[in-house]
Amino acid sequence: MPHELAPLPYAANALEPFIDTQTMEIHHGKHHATYVANLNKAVACTEVLQTKPLDDLIRDLASAPEAVRGAIRNNGGGHWNHSFFWKLMAPPSGTGPSGALLAALNAAFGNLASFQERFETAGMGRFGSGWAWLTVTQGKLEIVSTANQDNPLMGKAIAGCDGVPILGVDVWEHAYYLKYQNRRADYLKAWWNVVNWNAVARHYEAATR
Ligand SMILES: [Fe+2]
Structure with a gap:
């Protein structure tokens, strides 16, 4: 089979208590x-x-x-x-973005809190199932969202947006329903605790190289 399911990069309980x-x-x-x-x-x-x-x-x-x-x-x-x-996730470390990525987030969105709020709004605004993304397009950071399993790499004609994803959150109910039931907003707020900012920084570097 050409495509395989890789194991999780951490134990299934590693993201507790934020993701069960x-x-x-x-x-x-x-x-x-x-x-x-x-x-x-x-x-x-x-x-x-x-x-x-x-x-x-x-x-x-x-x-x-x-x-x-x-x-x-x-x-x-x-x-x-x-x-x-x-x-994009890792056991909670209490660390946030730093360096060039933090500077770019501040430049694009004012500050980290304002970026997070706008990203959560994109996740909340996705009706039904889909994803919210932070993308890089010609060096510029953008927040977009896609329906179902679409991805910005599929391009505007299919996904309704483009750019290279450097962060993405799954807002399908299967990602949060057991712990958060219908409270997608609570899931999105909790999710920041398990974001692997080192991975996001690597994606940002690769997308702006
Ligand atoms: Fe999913």
């Missing part, structure tokens, strides 16, 4: 695993698709055969988004 163990187990072991299995089914039709890296699959959806384009959009997006998401 059972949510992590089901989210990774069931939801993400299903995206991977269905992506493998979707790309099984041609050798070209089978050998195409995940990044290229989602950046170049337009060239996928129409019969499997929707399946690649949903499941390739799901695989990319979740693989990115796990690495």
Whole structure:
């Protein structure tokens, strides 16, 4: 199978009490695993698709055969988004962004608190299922959101936005419902405690290089 589910980069209970163990187990072991299995089914039709890296699959959806384009959009997006998401989190460390990333956040949004508020608003404003993202477009930071498993890398015509994601939060109910029920706002506020700012800084550096 060309696509595989990597293990979580930490124990399933590592993000407690902000993200509970059972949510992590089901989210990774069931939801993400299903995206991977269905992506493998979707790309099984041609050798070209089978050998195409995940990044290229989602950046170049337009060239996928129409019969499997929707399946690649949903499941390739799901695989990319979740693989990115796990690495964006880490056990609570109490540290925030620093250096060039903090300077860029301050320049774009005024200060860290104002950035966080606007990011949470993007997550709250996404009706139904989807993601909120912090992206870099030609060196500029932007907050956007996408529906379902769409990703800014899919481009404006498909995802409604573009740019290179450097941070993203899953606002599907499966990401928070067991612990927070319908309180998406509480989940989004708690989520900052487990953001891996070192990973975000690496993404920012790569996107602005
Ligand atoms: Fe998810």
